Amino acid sequence: MMMAVDGNAGRDVGPVDVLVVGAGPAGAATAVACRRLGLSVAMVHRPAGGPGGGPGSQTVEHVPSSVRQPLVDLGLWDAFTAADNTPCAAAYTAWGSDDLGWGPHPPAEQGWLVDRLRFARWIRQAALNAGATLHTATSHPLAEGLGFARPRRRPEGRFTVDATGRRGRLAERFGASRRAADELLAFTATLHQGEHQLEAAPVVLVEAVRTGWWHTAPASGGRLVATFVTDPAVARLSERPAEQVWAGALAASNHTAARLHHHRRDRRPLDLTPTGIAALDRAAGHRWLAVGDAALALDPLGGAGVHQALQGGLAAARTIAASLLAGDPTAGARYDAEVQARFGYHLEARRRIYEGERRWPAATFWRHRTSGSLAPVA
Ligand SMILES: Cc1cc2nc3c(=O)[nH]c(=O)nc-3n(C[C@H](O)[C@H](O)[C@H](O)COP(=O)(O)OP(=O)(O)OC[C@H]3O[C@@H](n4cnc5c(N)ncnc54)[C@H](O)[C@@H]3O)c2cc1C
Numbered sequence: 001m002m003m004a005v006d007g008n009a010g011r012d013v014g015p016v017d018v019l020v021v022g023a024g025p026a027g028a029a030t031a032v033a034c035r036r037l038g039l040s041v042a043m044v045h046r047p048a049g050g051p052g053g054g055p056g057s058q059t060v061e062h063v064p065s066s067v068r069q070p071l072v073d074l075g076l077w078d079a080f081t082a083a084d085n086t087p088c089a090a091a092y093t094a095w096g097s098d099d100l101g102w103g104p105h106p107p108a109e110q111g112w113l114v115d116r117l118r119f120a121r122w123i124r125q126a127a128l129n130a131g132a133t134l135h136t137a138t139s140h141p142l143a144e145g146l147g148f149a150r151p152r153r154r155p156e157g158r159f160t161v162d163a164t165g166r167r168g169r170l171a172e173r174f175g176a177s178r179r180a181a182d183e184l185l186a187f188t189a190t191l192h193q194g195e196h197q198l199e200a201a202p203v204v205l206v207e208a209v210r211t212g213w214w215h216t217a218p219a220s221g222g223r224l225v226a227t228f229v230t231d232p233a234v235a236r237l238s239e240r241p242a243e244q245v246w247a248g249a250l251a252a253s254n255h256t257a258a259r260l261h262h263h264r265r266d267r268r269p270l271d272l273t274p275t276g277i278a279a280l281d282r283a284a285g286h287r288w289l290a291v292g293d294a295a296l297a298l299d300p301l302g303g304a305g306v307h308q309a310l311q312g313g314l315a316a317a318r319t320i321a322a323s324l325l326a327g328d329p330t331a332g333a334r335y336d337a338e339v340q341a342r343f344g345y346h347l348e349a350r351r352r353i354y355e356g357e358r359r360w361p362a363a364t365f366w367r368h369r370t371s372g373s374l375a376p377v378a
Contacts, residue, residue, distance in 0.1 A: 016040040016133075018320055019157025021170055023124050023134060025306055026292020027163030029313025031127035032074050037321045041132040042157065045124070046164075059188055059271070060217045060225040061119070062088060062204050062303045064111040070310035076126055083122055084220065086113040089201035094255050095208045096356045113202055113217050114306070159320050162290040166297040171280050171290045181347055182277040182369070184212075185235055186300070187246050187270045188227040190219070191263035206301070207256045210360045211249050213301065214256040224263050226256070229275065229300065231365045242270050275300060277350075283339040284319065284332035291316040295339050299350045308342075 018034050020027045023045035031041045063085075071077040088110040092100045128134060162170040172178070207214045212230030219225050228249045235245050250257050276297055283295040292309040315335060322331035354369040361367065 015156045015158065016042045017157065017324060018042075018159050018161060019044065020132075020161040020163055022046070022163035022165055022168060022292075022294065023127070024120050024163060024165055024292065024309070025123055026165075026294070026309035026312055026316075027161065028120070028123040028127040029070070029074060029310045030161050030163060030291050030316045031132040031313075032076065032123070032130050033314045033317030034320060035127070035130035035132055036075065037317055037325075039317070039321065039324065041127070043124070043127060043132055043134045045134055045136055047136075059116040059227065059273075060219045061114050061116050061306055062091065062111065062215075062217060063114050063306045064303060067111060067307045067310060070307065070314055073314055074126075074310065076123070079122075079126065085119075086202045086218070086220065087111075088113050088217075089203050091204040091206070092255075093206045095206065095213075095353075096358065098254055100255065110204075113204070113219065115219055119306070158287065159324055160288045161316060161320070162288065162294045163292050164294050166276060166278075166293040167274070168294045171283070171288070171294060174285050174288045176280045176282045176285070176290070178276075178278045179281050180276055180278040181343075182299070183232055184229050184275040184277070184299070185232045186227050186229045186273040186275050187242060188225065188273065189246070189270050190266045190268065191224045191226060191260060192266060193222045193224060194262040194264070205255055205259060207253050208357045208359070209249055209252045209256075210363045210365070211245075211252065212365050214249070214253055215300075216256055216259055223266075224260070226260060227300075231368055232274070233368070234364050242272060246270060277347075279339065279343040282336055284336045286332075287323070289316055289319060289332060289335055296343050296346075298346050301353060302346070302350065304346075 017039040018031075018041045020031050020034075020041060020043045023031070023043040027043055031043050034041045068077060071080050091102065091110055093102070094100055124134065160170075160174075162168060162174075164170050202218045204215070204217045211234050212228060215227045215229070217225055228246055230245070230249065235242070240248070250260065277299050279296045280290055280294075283290045289295075291312045293305065295312065296308065298304050298308060315338065319331045319335040322328040351369075354366070357366060358370075359366075361370065
């Protein structure tokens with residue numbers, strides 16, 4: 001059944017300029033930017049949890065201060081700073097040695113810690129406020145008439161945007177293929193701080209261990225969100241249940257184990273998130289383009305995904321306007337070239353970061369990610 005939600009209940013949707021499939025940060029940013037250019041927009045949303053539902057619901061994302069510019073350009077900066085996001089005091093890394101150093105961003109540019117589901121809801125609401133509509137998909141869009149049981153009311157777009165995230169497959173229906181560079185697996189859990197162990201400052205910690213790396217960050221309400229990222233082969237080879245993989249990696253850590261020591265896990269099972277590093281071989285075509293993780297899924301180690309989703313939304317809207325309003329036949333090709341170039345820079349940057357860790361050259365995780373054996377784009 002087609003359902004309009006979040007304030008659009010019952011509103012009928014005729015043909016629109018832009019149909020955005022997937023209403024995560026990239027889809028919602030595209031919708032806001034399109035509305036600012038005067039285009040009508042309908043978003044099709046499938047809530048997180050099902051296949052292709054985005055990173056685990058427990059994830060806290062570290063968003064660098066560079067996110068300010070795209071938020072200003074979207075007209076959302078003031079609302080973002082007024083929202084309940086936690087400024088990040090520092091990001092420490094134990095990478096290449098057991099000593100703690102600064103993360104990839106200097107201390108003055110630490111940015112924010114955002115609760116991933118709350119941020120997605122917030123920017124989706126901003127798109128609604130800007131005049132976009134939101135509809136719930138009941139099955140894979142375009143596979144079954146967009147999944148709407150009442151075809152006469154389903155939204156139709158002159159231009160389609162694939163914003164279905166890392167595991168989305170919509171662009172493949174337009175003839176594009178996904179080029180995978182790497183595959184990671186993330187295990188995430190939420191912990192609660194002990195009454196007397198409340199951490200003084202919201203600090204991110206990244207620590208390399210033999211089987212992968214840890215990311216821990218505080219969240220609202222005295223919570224601490226811990227993610228262990230490994231190679232699916234490592235998890236498979238060990239043939240242990242997820243909880244044991246997690247416990248083994250924690251025991252092998254130094255700073256992360258110390259940080260989690262006085263925290264207790266909540267009752268939720270671990271979120272297991274397949275985290276492919278991939279890009280489409282073609283991110284735009286006739287009357288369609290892909291944006292955010294659907295176009296270009298980055299390694300979460302760099303903490304650039306949210307910035308890229310917002311920046312990508314702005315670029316997507318400019319491309320759509322050039323194509324639909326100005327009739328520019330080259331806009332899609334320029335957009336695609338930008339996506340391909342960004343993927344190339346990203347692969348080179350992450351190769352350098354992984355090569356910075358040389359303590360376990362024979363371990364599967366590091367062997368797969370260091371020079372010469374990093375999976376080529378295929
Ligand atoms: C473990 C992990 C940790 C991360 N940490 C960080 C971090 O610290 N900082 C950072 O900046 N980034 C981080 N990222 C990356 C960041 O989460 C993503 O880059 C960002 O969410 C991309 O937004 P998106 O809108 O492209 O995709 P998503 O957030 O995945 O949104 C896609 C949306 O499309 C919906 N959808 C899927 N299929 C369909 C369909 N068929 N029909 C309708 N809707 C559909 C999904 O339900 C989802 O709501 C992390 C990622 C992972 C996996």
